[in-house]
Amino acid sequence: MTATIAPKTGTPLPAEGADTPPGIPDRWPARLWLMLITLCVVLFLDGLDGSMVGVALPSIGAELGMTTSSLQWIVSGFVLGYGGLLLLGGRTADLIGRRKVFIIALAVFAVASLLGGLVDSGPLLIATRFIKGVSAAFTAPTGLSIITTTFPEGKARNRALSLYTVFGASGYSFGLIVGGLLTDVGWRWTFLLPVPVALLTLVGAVLLIPKDKPAAEGGHDILGALFSTLGMLLLVYTVVTAPEVGWGSPRTIGSFAGVAALFTAFVITELKVKHPLIRLSILKKGSLLRANFAFIALMGSYMTFQFMVSLYLQDSLHWSSLELALSLFPAGLLVAVSAPFAGNLIDRFGTPKLVIGGLLALTIGYVLFLRLDTNPSYFAFILPSVLLLGVGFALGFPAINVQATNGIHDDEQGLAAGLVQTAGQVGIALILAINTAIIATDIEHPTPEQTLDAFKPGLYFVTAVALVGLLITLTGLVKRKHGRHEARS
Numbered sequence: 001m002t003a004t005i006a007p008k009t010g011t012p013l014p015a016e017g018a019d020t021p022p023g024i025p026d027r028w029p030a031r032l033w034l035m036l037i038t039l040c041v042v043l044f045l046d047g048l049d050g051s052m053v054g055v056a057l058p059s060i061g062a063e064l065g066m067t068t069s070s071l072q073w074i075v076s077g078f079v080l081g082y083g084g085l086l087l088l089g090g091r092t093a094d095l096i097g098r099r100k101v102f103i104i105a106l107a108v109f110a111v112a113s114l115l116g117g118l119v120d121s122g123p124l125l126i127a128t129r130f131i132k133g134v135s136a137a138f139t140a141p142t143g144l145s146i147i148t149t150t151f152p153e154g155k156a157r158n159r160a161l162s163l164y165t166v167f168g169a170s171g172y173s174f175g176l177i178v179g180g181l182l183t184d185v186g187w188r189w190t191f192l193l194p195v196p197v198a199l200l201t202l203v204g205a206v207l208l209i210p211k212d213k214p215a216a217e218g219g220h221d222i223l224g225a226l227f228s229t230l231g232m233l234l235l236v237y238t239v240v241t242a243p244e245v246g247w248g249s250p251r252t253i254g255s256f257a258g259v260a261a262l263f264t265a266f267v268i269t270e271l272k273v274k275h276p277l278i279r280l281s282i283l284k285k286g287s288l289l290r291a292n293f294a295f296i297a298l299m300g301s302y303m304t305f306q307f308m309v310s311l312y313l314q315d316s317l318h319w320s321s322l323e324l325a326l327s328l329f330p331a332g333l334l335v336a337v338s339a340p341f342a343g344n345l346i347d348r349f350g351t352p353k354l355v356i357g358g359l360l361a362l363t364i365g366y367v368l369f370l371r372l373d374t375n376p377s378y379f380a381f382i383l384p385s386v387l388l389l390g391v392g393f394a395l396g397f398p399a400i401n402v403q404a405t406n407g408i409h410d411d412e413q414g415l416a417a418g419l420v421q422t423a424g425q426v427g428i429a430l431i432l433a434i435n436t437a438i439i440a441t442d443i444e445h446p447t448p449e450q451t452l453d454a455f456k457p458g459l460y461f462v463t464a465v466a467l468v469g470l471l472i473t474l475t476g477l478v479k480r481k482h483g484r485h486e487a488r489s
Contacts, residue, residue, distance in 0.1 A: 031208060035150075036160055038204040039143040040167035042106060045194050045201070046136055047171030048178070049113070050078070052190040053129075054310070055179035055321045059187040066122040076240040076429075077126040081133025082140075083425030084233035088225055090141030090418020091277055094411055098146050099209045105138035106205060110198035117191035128191075141418035146209065148405040148413045158343035158402060165398040166336050173332025176325035183321060224269045224277035231262035232422070239429045243436040278415060282408070287351075288416060290476045291404035294355050295420050296427030297469020298396050301362060301462040302389060303428045304435045305369075308455050308462075316448040317374070327382060334390030335397070342398040351403035352477045358396025359470035361388045366463040370456070374448040435461055 028036075053074060061071045093101040109132055116128035147164060151157040182189040238255035245251050270276040283289065306328065313319040313327070345354055365388030372381050404420035405413055439458040446454065 032150075034204065035208040035210075036147065036163060038201055038208050039146060040164050041197070041201045041204075042102075042109075042139050042143055043164060044167040044171035044174075045109070045198060046140065047168050047173075048175040049132070049194055051172045051175030051325075052179035052182065052193070053078075055176060055325060056183045056187040056190045058321075059183050060125070063187065064120070064122045064125065070122055070126075072240075073126045074129050077129040078133035078136075079425060079429050080233065080236050080240065081130040081135075082137050083133075083236040083422060083429055085134055085137035085229060086141060086422040086425060087232060087278070087415075087418045088229045089138035090145065090414040090416075090421070091225075092138065092414075093142040093145055094414040098142050098149070098212050098414065099205075101138050102142045102146065102209065103202065103205050105135045105142065106198060106202050109135040109139065110195055110202065113191055113194045113198060117188040117195070140421050141414055144401065144405070144417035144421070145414035148408075148417065149212075149410045153406055155343065155347055158346045158398075160343075161398050161401055162340055162342040164401075165342060165394075166340060168397070170332065170336045173329055173336060176329060176332070177322075180320075180322035180325040221269070221273050221275060221277040224266060224273060227262050227266035227269060228277065231259055231266055232426075234262060235259045236426060236429050239426075239433045243433050247437060279412065282412060282415065282419075285407065286476060287403050287406065288408070288419065290352075290473055291355075291400050292420055292423035293472045294359065294396065294469050295400050295404075295424040296431075297359060297466050297472075298362065298392070298400065298427075299424035300427030300431030301366070301465040301469075302393070304432045304458070304465075305366060305389075305462045307432060308435070308439065308458050309369075312448075312451060312455055316446075316451045317376075327378060328386060330383065331386045331390035331393065334387060335394045338391075338394040342394065345395070346399055346402055351399040351406070352473060354395045354399035355403065355473045356470060356477065358392040358394070358399065359466055359473060360392075361395065362392035363463060363466040363470060365389045365392065366459060366466060370459055370463075372452065374452060431462070431465055 057071050057074060060066065060074065066074075089101070089105070112128045112131040112135060116125060116132070119125050119128065144164075147160050148157060151160045178193070179190055182193065234255060238252060238259060242252045267280065270278055270280050309328075310324060313324050314321065319327070342354075365385040368388070369382070369385040376382055401417075401420065405416045408416040435458045438461055439454050
């Protein structure tokens with residue numbers, strides 16, 4: 001059977017019988033729009049949940065009697081479940097059906113949100129956050145793979161992913177403001193608010209997401225699934241706990257040795273089994289690898305930067321949670337306003353140039369923030385960096401996701417989506433953990449000047465992370481130009 005060509009895009013479509021529709025018209029039907037919005041709302045919920053909970057942490061700690069180290073696990077518990085199972089989540093969607101996995105995971109998210117708003121124990125609250133991370137590990141790559149298998153490469157997919165980015169950025173930005181307002185009423189509302197939205201979205205998913213066929217083969221690699229899941233869980237757990245127990249402690253070294261052993265066993269298993277969970281040759285695709293490294297730099301540097309800024313502005317300069325939210329809001333607003341045009345930018349310039357532009361904007365934004373003092377003018381010192389970070393996300397986030405899934409066969413779209421999302425979450429955990437060790441201070445009640453001095457090396461570190469991501473992405477552009485030059489000669 002031969003592949004057909006998508007109308008207006010010139011993009012090859014899968015042969016007859018594949019999951020992807022036989023073409024996407026320029027004017028999308030209402031049902032297709034509603035399905036895309038349903039997927040986008042789930043990403044919106046992920047962003048909303050993360051930013052609202054971050055703002056509510058001090059209130060949670062005061063009511064439940066949680067220490068600073070235990071409060072960290074409200075964030076880290078989510079990252080552990082999310083980053084630890086993303087690879088399994090993406091591949092599971094390929095193997096047993098994307099619709100089924102998405103609906104089940106979304107239902108789990110709604111239940112865990114409800115429980116989180118009702119518990120009266122710190123450990124139980126952390127457990128609900130871990131469960132929500134696990135559910136997101138299945139909804140995030142599955143939702144992305146539903147989009148990439150529904151919309152063919154080219155204008156249709158770029159347009160869909162641009163809208164997807166709008167919802168993600170809007171959820172995070174909206175969550176900052178709503179979290180600041182709801183925390184004044186009661187922190188439990190930051191957990192309960194997503195519940196009705198998730199339930200309505202669940203109904204939409206059942207009605208709108210079309211049934212798909214699971215992969216014909218590849219579902220028999222139980223050992224591969226076990227080794228990869230345990231390896232990712234142990235890696236994220238080790239990185240998150242290393243600053244507390246010490247990077248050179250026997251526990252940390254032993255954990256990293258365990259991670260190496262589990263991933264070695266995973267690689268050996270994938271090379272030997274008839275139907276591997278992950279086709280390792282997919283990692284030879286240069287554009288996919290560069291997208292993963294770029295996502296590590298993008299997500300890891302920004303979330304670490306926000307962590308430091310939140311601590312400094314609230315704890316040292318005594319800004320309120322709402323003031324902090326409003327100060328960061330322009331970045332998300334800029335992404336939300338500009339992201340609808342990302343598809344056209346990708347069509348015109350290609351993903352590598354946009355990723356380079358995004359990481360360059362991030363790097364400059366971090367450098368400008370190094371001017372910060374203990375009595376900063378918001379418009380002179382903070383707003384320029386915030387706007388550049390918004391530009392970085394607006395350019396980089398959709399371009400990275402498009403680049404990671406371009407050229408990947410439909411039955412491995414979930415795997416590619418899981419890989420890039422895993423890179424982002426592991427990047428957050430790793431870079432935040434290293435940065436926490438860098439900025440640690442033994443001073444019990446540091447002055448704003450002492451806190452700023454302690455944070456400056458951390459700011460240099462996140463700047464270096466963004467710069468390394470930029471340089472790695474530049475190598476791909478250089479290779480492409482070199483290849484074109486050789487082809488002409």
